[in-house]
Amino acid sequence: MPTFNLTVNGARKTVNVAADTPLLYVLRNNLELSGVRLGCGASQCGACSVLADGKEIRSCVTPVSRVGDKKIHTLEGLPGLWAAKKGLTGEKAASTLHPVQQAWIETQVPQCGYCQSGMMITAVDLLSRVPDPTVAQITDAYTGGPSPHLCRCGTYTAIIDAVQVAAKAMKA
């Protein structure tokens, strides 16, 4: 089996897996990052989204061999991403969630919560490009891309609210 060196949530990782293995299974099974969720497995729902150099990708259809030296962040890595951006260290870094996660808690977005890892990844990507998105821009972020992000529990209203709460917090 070929060897791949990945940078995931700020740490270097080495895995031996078949080259066509989708990143999803590498993250979940080899690196035990269960924040990444399997939905459709076909780039149709967004449940499996992770960040590659800050941009959302669908890990269910991204072969590990195509990741290269892109920095991958999963739900578990969002606090670290924020800490790095804000220069937080030690205790402070360890106890601070990403403002997007904080907003998701404050707004109580999840119902079953299954889709929400991917939803938060999209929010982080969007807010890094558009710090103060309009509702139309938020809707575009969740419905453009390879497919719309799907939530069967219908949390879309709460997601829009939470993105706006996060935007405010990130500017503060």
Next chain:
Amino acid sequence: MINEPTLTRRSFVKIGGGLVVTLAALPDAFTPNGADADAAVLDATRLNSWLEIKADGRVIARTGRAEMGVGMAAYFRQTVAEELNLRPESIDLVMGDTDRTPDGGWSASFLEGAANLRKVSAYTYQALLGLAATRIGVPQTALSVVNGVVSADTPSGRKSISYAELLKGQQFELTIPVAGGLAAMNDKGTGINNIMGVTVTGNPPMKSVSKYTVVGTSFASPSVEEKVTGKTQWAGDMRLPGMLHARMVRPATLGSTLLKVGALDKAKFPTAEVVTKGNLVAVVSPDEWEAMSASRAVAASTTWSEWAGLPGHSNLGEVMKANRVQGGKRGDQAKTADALKNAAKVVSATYEQPYVKHAPIGPYISVADVKADGTTTVWTHTAQSQGMRAHLAHMLGSTTDKVTVRWLEGAGQYGRTSMGGDGAEADAVVLSQLLGKPVRVQWTLQEDLAWSTASSAWISDLKAGLDAHGKLTALESDFIMAPGIDYRMVGAMLAGLPDVPAPAVGGGPAQFGFGAVTQPYVIPNEFHQGAGARVELMKPPSGVGLRGNIMRTPGQRQHVCALESILNEAAVAAGADPAQFRIDHTTDQRLIDIIRKTVAEAGWAPRPSPNPAARRTGDAPVKGRGFAAMYRFGAYWAGAAEVEVVPSTGAVRVTKFTIGVDPGKVINPRHLKSNCEGGVVMGMGEVLMEQLTFDQGKVTSIDWTKYRIPTMKDLPEIKVVTISRDDVGFGGVGEAANSLPQPAILAAVFDATGVQPRRTPLTPDYVKSLLLKA
């Protein structure tokens, strides 16, 4: 049945009101309660099976029900906290594990589910008060309790003691009166007994709703933070040493049987293995991706028998009518027929809906570990752990005590596992037993959309009679539904192992009880009948076929669509505003109040339908609005839809939906709001886009481009209106919101265009064709 808490044989403190508490010195003074909890945990008559008060003041509460995404994890904590005068944050909840919870039951109902823990908490509270009164030396009435600390003014000053201190060094025993039992297959193997589990009986004094301080607040469930930070262990995350990953190779059609298993290329897939039992075929591997790749390769060369027993989706209503099997009847047929004959106006219509899917975002997943001695443990996201255990024990020819079902979080699946059965559990158990290793079975989305159960198609013929003043004199309905509740397990059927039998054909509303057609209106003459359809959807050679099941607001969702729609048409015939038309036909003040408040908040100006500006041609969008109301499980609902229709394309867009609910006491305002918003989105999906399509053998809507559900682009402005009442108890609110969009939106499209759609989904092509025909 025991109706009162009973005396135990050990020393006890008599507290009054028939309550008895046993206090015995414990060797380990650090755990005042819970030292023998493991032994007690399955005995529902023992307090420790439900509640433990720990030395640090934390409380463990246990329920056999599980979180299904509507907020149960919060409501249960709130309810226990309320009765015990504790903070909900101090409660740790154990849900759904058959070896760690006492009661079982399904997870769709807060009303019944929380009733158990509520009563247990109330019994416990009385016992604690009794102990505290003795300890402090004052009468019980002199005590006050705040956040688990009991206080009283005594001649020697104010004294306080916490629950934990009160119980320190003691074993706290309380016998809980219960009825019912845990789910198990009946002796004949024809059905599962006790599907609703154990019920706590008696009437302990409970806090009056007007004194609530925790129920009624937007308490944030700790499970939300766990999900947001990635700490939740989902069913799909379960890993065991030596575990194999499996992918199923399903038959070519829902009815096919296996002819020949495809070959596995060992050079390409060295650690994969094909496993077969009857028509159950799987590929397993220690590596998930290898299991997936190898299963695809094996599937490509596996051959199956032909089967073409399905009627296809396009003409299902007519097929069901042609195969009608009489079910129950309610009301006076002759009098209603008479009233219709003598009516000034009669409105007749037929409404119908195709099969729709629960369609969770995560497909079925289960891990099973069957040991050589038959001891079986299954990890699952079912909503019916005890029922699931009963299914699996029966399938294994074993007994429930040999099977443990552990519940973990899963994607919201809206009722399809409420009875146990449907899911990946049987696949995993069969494979684990054959291989002697733990096996994780992950269904794919395609498999889930094709092989899981669906909400059955229905068709209803309705007639409403009006007098000369536009008042309803008669209402008649004849409702036919394809077989509705099929709890059988695909894995058992394909492997040729025993399970519950296929559901009987027939029944219609009888399947759900006639409560499903009870609307809170006063109509002098009513006659309703329900029927099944002898459609051979589910008796193919494989045993599987197209299987129906309950889905969010089962039975009533369908009836509300039909009955509220005919009411809307009757309002049109009467030239009446549809909201006022309901008010004019009810004496139920709660219904009137919620209708009034909802239309006021919606900015609804009274007028009859259609909109004077209604149009059925042109490229410019035309506006319409529609109304619906309902009663379910102690809650009153109203919904007002606003839509825009583009006549030339047939595109329907819901721009705003105002949903009103009076559930009695609101338990958690924020969760209620999100349940309402989510329900509106789900109901809107049903009316605008959702349809399970199938040909003569197989389901064809097998991915998200073919089975469409709403996205953020489809989202209307949703306004939630509530009335909370302290004096009428709790109503059920977790599910019903998805029932209102369908009739309200159907009426709104009529309002906009003057053409009444009576079938869903309202795809642009369908709406366009209706407008052209009109």
